Amino acid sequence: MLTRTPIVVAGRPYVPLILMVTLGAVAATGLSAADNARQIVEEAQRRTDAKSQRYEGLLQVFDAKGKISDKRWTFERLGSYGKSKAVLRFTAPAEVKGVALLVINHPDRASDQWMWTPAIERDRRIALQDRSTRFFGTDFSFEDLEERDVNQYDYALIGDDTADGAACWKIESTPKESKSSQYTRSIVWIRKDNYAFARVENFVKTQVVRRLSYNDIQDVQGIWTARQMEMADLRRGSRTRLTLDKLQYNAAMKDEDFTLQAIRR
Amino acid sequence: MAQTVSQRGFVDGVGFFFPQEAPIDATQLVGDLLAREEVFVKPAPWLQLAGGLEFRANSHNQVDDWQLDFLSRGILRPRLTISRLSATLTRGRLRVDLGKQFIRWGKTDILTPTDRFAPRDFLNVVDNYFLAVTGVRASLETGRETLDAAWVPWFTPSRVPLLDQRWTAVPPQAASVPLVDAGHTIPGGSQVGARWSHAGEGFEFSVSFFDGFNHLPNTATQIMGPTPESLQVLVSFSYPAIKAYGVDGAVPTRWFTIKGEAEYFTSSSPDTNEYVLYVLQLERQTGEWQIVVGYTGEVVTARRALVVTGFAPDQGLARSFVGRASYTIDSNRSVSFESAVHQNGRGVYAKAEYSQARGQHWRATATGVFLGGDQNDFLGQYHRNSYLALGLRYSF
Numbered sequence: 253m254l255t256r257t258p259i260v261v262a263g264r265p266y267v268p269l270i271l272m273v274t275l276g277a278v279a280a281t282g283l284s285a286a287d288n289a290r291q292i293v294e295e296a297q298r299r300t301d302a303k304s305q306r307y308e309g310l311l312q313v314f315d316a317k318g319k320i321s322d323k324r325w326t327f328e329r330l331g332s333y334g335k336s337k338a339v340l341r342f343t344a345p346a347e348v349k350g351v352a353l354l355v356i357n358h359p360d361r362a363s364d365q366w367m368w369t370p371a372i373e374r375d376r377r378i379a380l381q382d383r384s385t386r387f388f389g390t391d392f393s394f395e396d397l398e399e400r401d402v403n404q405y406d407y408a409l410i411g412d413d414t415a416d417g418a419a420c421w422k423i424e425s426t427p428k429e430s431k432s433s434q435y436t437r438s439i440v441w442i443r444k445d446n447y448a449f450a451r452v453e454n455f456v457k458t459q460v461v462r463r464l465s466y467n468d469i470q471d472v473q474g475i476w477t478a479r480q481m482e483m484a485d486l487r488r489g490s491r492t493r494l495t496l497d498k499l500q501y502n503a504a505m506k507d508e509d510f511t512l513q514a515i516r517r
Numbered sequence: 518m519a520q521t522v523s524q525r526g527f528v529d530g531v532g533f534f535f536p537q538e539a540p541i542d543a544t545q546l547v548g549d550l551l552a553r554e555e556v557f558v559k560p561a562p563w564l565q566l567a568g569g570l571e572f573r574a575n576s577h578n579q580v581d582d583w584q585l586d587f588l589s590r591g592i593l594r595p596r597l598t599i600s601r602l603s604a605t606l607t608r609g610r611l612r613v614d615l616g617k618q619f620i621r622w623g624k625t626d627i628l629t630p631t632d633r634f635a636p637r638d639f640l641n642v643v644d645n646y647f648l649a650v651t652g653v654r655a656s657l658e659t660g661r662e663t664l665d666a667a668w669v670p671w672f673t674p675s676r677v678p679l680l681d682q683r684w685t686a687v688p689p690q691a692a693s694v695p696l697v698d699a700g701h702t703i704p705g706g707s708q709v710g711a712r713w714s715h716a717g718e719g720f721e722f723s724v725s726f727f728d729g730f731n732h733l734p735n736t737a738t739q740i741m742g743p744t745p746e747s748l749q750v751l752v753s754f755s756y757p758a759i760k761a762y763g764v765d766g767a768v769p770t771r772w773f774t775i776k777g778e779a780e781y782f783t784s785s786s787p788d789t790n791e792y793v794l795y796v797l798q799l800e801r802q803t804g805e806w807q808i809v810v811g812y813t814g815e816v817v818t819a820r821r822a823l824v825v826t827g828f829a830p831d832q833g834l835a836r837s838f839v840g841r842a843s844y845t846i847d848s849n850r851s852v853s854f855e856s857a858v859h860q861n862g863r864g865v866y867a868k869a870e871y872s873q874a875r876g877q878h879w880r881a882t883a884t885g886v887f888l889g890g891d892q893n894d895f896l897g898q899y900h901r902n903s904y905l906a907l908g909l910r911y912s913f
Binding site for chain 2: 313315320321322323343344345346347349350361364370372373374376377379380381382384385386388389390431490506508511512513514
């Protein structure tokens, strides 16, 4: 999911001047704000396109009183956006070591997800209606781990704003199929200088329920990438910080490593 | 590619307190210790080796002498056992597991009738765990279809309750007659099974076939003793040959995921019934809750004339309403509840558990189990076995 999947959509684009000029020209030709918003998002998606992505993630969960747990996982993704597959495997703490999540993303609908739990040697499909649940006690929900194609949303450019001092487009995205998402809509801040996502606010009806901030944006193999993301659950008052380590794009990966059989270990 | 090595392990200590004495077992405090270490080595992209070793200690004579166990066929829990030892070979979409491994089939919880290669340790009937089996498993996954085949040449039975301990439920009036284990007849043939699974867009299902032996035994009893004072009952265990045909499926709906599972058991053994065990459950995660409610049923299709008794917790749990709910308080703490109630109200099982992690390694768990009902009900027969347990686990 483009607008709500910080973990999968880690990379953010560098924007050559020529493209910014092009986008400006498009806007000047009389296209609607919706068209313009969609083009911005498409461009952001295009610039993060990679054959694969791999990183080691450190998850730090904080409640209102302070940090309560650390978790670590390895993440591998093959393909991009609606055509991608991803495996996320916990490496710490020890009691969840080996727990794995397989995500098969689809261009036209919500992903398929299965979780492998080594303690009971079983996999379990995560049903669509269950994906608003928090993922392993973090502030990310199962749905937040998806990666959805730009075509699954309607967009509207609702203004300009700044995020961490950077000029941004402020875009509203609404799922075309409302039942496919826990969120009624999202507001996305996309930086004008490099098309990187700066912030996402996810709404349930009129209330902001989760806020995602992208920090420490770096150029990694030509892809502007937030090396640290923080998801705040505004209803619980808790937040989870994800720090990406050993990030690598376009590493060689095999399709058969992204199957239910492969996540069993 | 560099060789990758990973491991996981834990040391788990649990203390059980049974408020009531059982007719044949006056021990009310039981301490149990389990240490497990599993190592995974991937020397080549197409090969993974897995090895696991377990050490056990117990205050109530539930653990065997010092000897390294492999096939897990003993009456007692082994002191030291190779809990898994397998090689996994992959070539494209084909995966082959060779050796001692866990094979789990089925989709439902609490009771999984199609899980035929999954014997368990039932020394504590309601706190049981799975035993690995030794054989070969091949899986071919092509898109939405998965074909699974297993061949298990060495039979691993479930470990049944010890005859001199409280999980062998004996009525008080028979408590003075000792039960003596007269032996387990371990079948020599191999077991085979196949399963085809389809993962559709809005549903998934599997059909399976099993030809082997029930890992739960039939029992035969013989009363021995020249005088009433020297009377004893010899109990022998046998594992009937069965063929089983199963289906399981899951359909997510807007409100629940509906999961179902059914297995038709047939047997050439003249003293074994033929029957269908089935489970229908609804599952939902909402907020921090995960909730499962369901019903387990049984239909006997061929009632044999000379049916012997047996230890059959799967059938014993049939005709019950079952439920489980767990609540995640935060990333370190959770509570869960689990219950099974026979539809005739003659047997009840309920469990509540609170669990809290501390730091990266420690977890403490407090458990309360209630069992109630009639002596002649599978759950009710354990009405003196309600207990409290405190556990502490160090994972590494």
